[in-house]
Amino acid sequence: MALSDYEKEVLAQMERGLKEEDPQLAHTLTSSLPVNDSEPTRLSPRRIALGSIVAVVGLAVVVGGVSAQILWLSITLGTIGFVLMVGGVLWALKGDRDTAPRKQPRSGSDSSSFMDRQRDRWENRDRN
Known part of the structure; x- marks a missing residue:
């Protein structure tokens, strides 16, 4: 069911x-984990950079393995390079997830006072 304009x-x-009152909380809520696994996760520039570097190093190792004159060294370097390339690409494309545990209020009064303030703001929104 779609929401009305109101x-x-x-x-x-x-x-x-919320953004005006508590920008840090608003940022945390907008960058939280997706509701379900079908939603895409946010790609991290740091992951993309590190994954790309690892993939390029893996490619260099593969090229080094191909140019090696010793068969066992060539196979070993090729395998290691391939694993590095695939691992780097997977690392770069993996979504950045926040694994830190969520902070819980110390007591019920913290959450109730927050809810009371929100209720008061909601009731007073037309008076301002």
Whole structure:
């Protein structure tokens, strides 16, 4: 069921309020893990750079293995280089996931005071 224009505006207003009041929380919520595994994860530039470097090093090892004159050295270097190339590409394309545990409120009062403030802001939104 699609949201009405009014509901979309209310959600946008709540999002803007959250970004103004607690930008760090808003950033954490927008960069959190996807709801399900079918949603794509965010690619990290650091992962892409490191994975690309490893893949290029693997390619250089493969070329070195091909140019080696000794058969067992050629096969060994080719295999190691291939594994490095595949591993680098997989590392570069792997989504960046936050594995740190989520912080829980120390007591129920922390979350209830937050909810009370949100409820008060919601009730007072038209008065301002």
